[in-house]
Every structure is written in C-alpha cells, then in structure tokens.
Amino acid sequence: MTISEAQKTVDTWIKKHGVRYFSELTNTAMLMEEVGEVARIMARKYGEQSFKESDKKVKLEDELADVMFVLICIANQTGIDLEKSFKSNLKKKTKRDKTRHKKNVKLKSL
Numbered sequence: 652m653t654i655s656e657a658q659k660t661v662d663t664w665i666k667k668h669g670v671r672y673f674s675e676l677t678n679t680a681m682l683m684e685e686v687g688e689v690a691r692i693m694a695r696k697y698g699e700q701s702f703k704e705s706d707k708k709v710k711l712e713d714e715l716a717d718v719m720f721v722l723i724c725i726a727n728q729t730g731i732d733l734e735k736s737f738k739s740n741l742k743k744k745t746k747r748d749k750t751r752h753k754k755n756v757k758l759k760s761l
C-alpha cells in the first residue's frame with residue numbers, strides 16, 4: 652500500500668465507521684497520546700523500565716500503526732499529500748545531510 656492509498660483508506664474508514672474526523676486539535680492530542688504509548692513500550696523493551704503485568708500484552712507494531720493512523724487523519728483533514736511531502740522531505744534531508752552523518756565521529760562503529 653502506498654502512502655496515498657493509505658490516506659484514501661483512512662478517509663474511507665472515517666466516513667464509514669467514524670462518522671467524521673475529530674477536530675485537528677483533538678487529533679493532535681491523540682497523536683501525542685499514541686506516541687506516548689510507543690515511548691512506554693520502548694522504555695520497557697529497550698530501556699531500563701520493566702513491564703507491568705498490564706503492559707505485557709501491548710504490541711509495538713500495533714501502537715506504531717495507531718500513530719500512523721492518527722498522523723494520516725491529520726494530513727487528510729489539513730489537505731496534506733503525505734506521499735508528496737515525504738518525498739520532498741527526503742530530498743531536503745539528502746541534500747542537507749549527504750555527508751553530515753558519515754562525518755559524525757559519534758556514529759562510527761564501535
């Protein structure tokens with residue numbers, strides 16, 4: 652599925668099952684909430700925190716998909732073509748960072 656197809660799929664889903672999009676502000680708050688859930692898993696799986704019994708059944712892939720869904724909602728309701736924007740952003744990063752990371756001594760292999 653392309654990013655454009657994902658945007659269309661989310662829009663169809665919202666219209667069929669969600670009635671309408673939540674407001675941009677509500678979706679922004681929801682995005683922060685979903686990112687927080689990803690951070691919680693990362694802190695427990697890769698960091699020093701331990702899982703509580705209630706945390707053990709959560710899945711990173713599901714939480715990342717939640718982030719993606721809400722992000723797509725925000726793009727749809729603000730008229731942003733994410734596929735076009737992502738390609739443009741990669742070009743910008745490539746031009747800006749073409750050699751920057753290769754020269755970063757902190758990134759050298761251990």
